[in-house]
Amino acid sequence: MYCIKKCLINKQIIKPIIRNNIIVGKLCQTIANMPRPRSLPLVGTKLDLLAAGSGKNLHEYIDSRHKQLGPIFCEKLGGNVPLVFISHPTMIRTLFLNLEGKYPAHILPDPWILYEKINGSKRGLFFMSGEEWAKNRSIMNKLVLKDDSEKWLENPIKSTIDNFLQKWKSKAITGCFTPALESDLYRLSTEVIINVLLGSNSSIKTSKHFEELLGFFSENVKKVFQTTTKLYGLPVSLCRYLNLKIWRDFEESVDLSIGIARKIVQEILNNHHDSNGLVKRLCNENVSEEDIKRIAADFVMAAGDTTAYTSLWILFLLAKNEDVRNDIRGKHKNYVKNVIKETMRLFPVAPFLTRILPKQSVLGSYVINQDTPIIASIYTSGRDEQNFSKANMFLPYRWDRNDPRKKELLNHVQSASVPFALGTRSCVGKKIAMLQMTEFIYQIVNNFDFTCSNSADVKAITSLVLVPDRDVKLTVSLLKKV
Numbered sequence: 510m511y512c513i514k515k516c517l518i519n520k521q522i523i524k525p526i527i528r529n530n531i532i533v534g535k536l537c538q539t540i541a542n543m544p545r546p547r548s549l550p551l552v553g554t555k556l557d558l559l560a561a562g563s564g565k566n567l568h569e570y571i572d573s574r575h576k577q578l579g580p581i582f583c584e585k586l587g588g589n590v591p592l593v594f595i596s597h598p599t600m601i602r603t604l605f606l607n608l609e610g611k612y613p614a615h616i617l618p619d620p621w622i623l624y625e626k627i628n629g630s631k632r633g634l635f636f637m638s639g640e641e642w643a644k645n646r647s648i649m650n651k652l653v654l655k656d657d658s659e660k661w662l663e664n665p666i667k668s669t670i671d672n673f674l675q676k677w678k679s680k681a682i683t684g685c686f687t688p689a690l691e692s693d694l695y696r697l698s699t700e701v702i703i704n705v706l707l708g709s710n711s712s713i714k715t716s717k718h719f720e721e722l723l724g725f726f727s728e729n730v731k732k733v734f735q736t737t738t739k740l741y742g743l744p745v746s747l748c749r750y751l752n753l754k755i756w757r758d759f760e761e762s763v764d765l766s767i768g769i770a771r772k773i774v775q776e777i778l779n780n781h782h783d784s785n786g787l788v789k790r791l792c793n794e795n796v797s798e799e800d801i802k803r804i805a806a807d808f809v810m811a812a813g814d815t816t817a818y819t820s821l822w823i824l825f826l827l828a829k830n831e832d833v834r835n836d837i838r839g840k841h842k843n844y845v846k847n848v849i850k851e852t853m854r855l856f857p858v859a860p861f862l863t864r865i866l867p868k869q870s871v872l873g874s875y876v877i878n879q880d881t882p883i884i885a886s887i888y889t890s891g892r893d894e895q896n897f898s899k900a901n902m903f904l905p906y907r908w909d910r911n912d913p914r915k916k917e918l919l920n921h922v923q924s925a926s927v928p929f930a931l932g933t934r935s936c937v938g939k940k941i942a943m944l945q946m947t948e949f950i951y952q953i954v955n956n957f958d959f960t961c962s963n964s965a966d967v968k969a970i971t972s973l974v975l976v977p978d979r980d981v982k983l984t985v986s987l988l989k990k991v
């Protein structure tokens with residue numbers, strides 16, 4: 510059957526003829542016709558990227574490319590494979606909801622692929638593909654994403670945050686203090702997930718040995734992230750062949766993290782009759798012990814940097830915006846969700862989302878071949894003035910339908926901000942992350958006051974995920990209640 514669809518090219522509307530998602534009319538274009546930056550023989554656009562400050566400024570570099578070339582362009586970025594970058598919300602939705610296929614595939618970081626190959630270790634959901642992924646993903650969806658999962662998730666999350674709060678309160682009792690924010694937030698995220706795995710009525714977590722193991726583990730998860738970042742853009746096979754320190758550090762941190770995570774999960778498995786957590790629930794779904802270890806170990810690692818850095822960005826923005834802290838104090842806990850959404854619009858921890866096309870498809874007005882990597886530039890779509898008025902300002906009320914101030918903000922394309930991605934392979938930990946961050950921010954703002962004491966400007970850099978370019982220093986004191 511033939512149909513006519515409206516497509517967007519450089520803001521002009523054209524009407525190509527499409528059959529089964531393939532353009533068959535005369536207006537079809539291919540990747541060869543796509544806007545692309547000028548590149549030099551052999552080096553391509555490597556020099557441009559270097560001039561922009563290399564990989565750490567990738568989000569800014571790609572943002573300026575979109576401003577120059579439009580919502581879809583092609584660039585090789587120093588490699589040999591042409592990458593297609595998209596920033597238009599309609600294209601992003603089309604990619605995730607129509608084109609990614611039954612078993613969506615994404616680009617995995619090179620060091621992780623090599624590690625898996627060398628060690629033959631099988632990893633969790635993020636690394637699975639095909640039927641194996643679909644089967645495990647549907648079990649996880651049922652356990653941690655369905656509406657009623659909040660009922661059992663709330664307890665372990667809330668008790669971990671209460672514990673965290675007590676520690677900060679005891680530090681603040683003698684006056685203000687500056688927390689080791691990054692480490693504290695990593696530890697919090699790790700503990701939340703471990704407690705979700707354990708459930709709320711387990712006795713394992715009370716042992717001193719377990720406490721120490723957790724501290725060691727969360728430091729190691731942080732190292733995995735740091736050492737992966739250091740390998741970013743380097744020829745990893747060569748680093749490994751030469752047995753460079755940069756590779757050894759990475760390998761050691763992954764070995765340790767996976768080893769400890771598996772040990773923790775084994776301990777929970779040994780005592781699972783005493784638990785109502787995720788491990789027990791996976792056992793009830795007849796998932797094998799080996800698969801539980803794979804899934805649970807990766808779950809902890811996926812939760813570490815994402816939730817820790819998003820919480821860090823939220824605290825940073827709140828420290829600079831007293832009015833928003835006051836808004837939270839005067840409102841229902843749900844208001845915090847607007848603050849989180851607004852932070853993730855400005856600082857999505859994953860600034861680029863990737864999919865590899867499972868078959869030849871139409872995107873915008875282009876026919877793109879099977880296996881082409883498509884990169885959704887969500888840092889750009891979230892900060893585009895066409896999608897959000899006053900796009901670079903932190904205005905959580907833009908997400909509040911009932912706020913009269915929202916009237917001044919004409920543009921609000923909700924689907925232009927998709928920090929958890931969309932579709933069947935979107936973040937499986939979204940509910941856990943939102944529950945954790947909502948409770949955490951609500952409690953922190955209602956118990957403490959805090960200001961940012963960094964003298965220099967804090968900027969975002971791409972370091973696998975979007976992180977601050979320096980330590981964020983907060984001066985925290987107990988909130989004087991009137």
Ligand code: HEM
Pocket residue numbers: 615616634635636646702807808809811812815816819858859862863928929930933934935936937938939941942
């Ligand atoms: C602010 C917090 C978080 C953000 C912004 C975030 C974002 C994302 C995104 C964008 C993806 C899709 C990646 C892709 O398809 O390429 C993803 C996948 C995933 N996330 Fe999260 N995430 C967060 C927290 C968490 C937490 C707390 C957990 C675990 C409890 C988690 C576990 C996972 C897993 C296992 C996947 C892979 C899912 C699959 O491949 O089916 N995430 N996350």
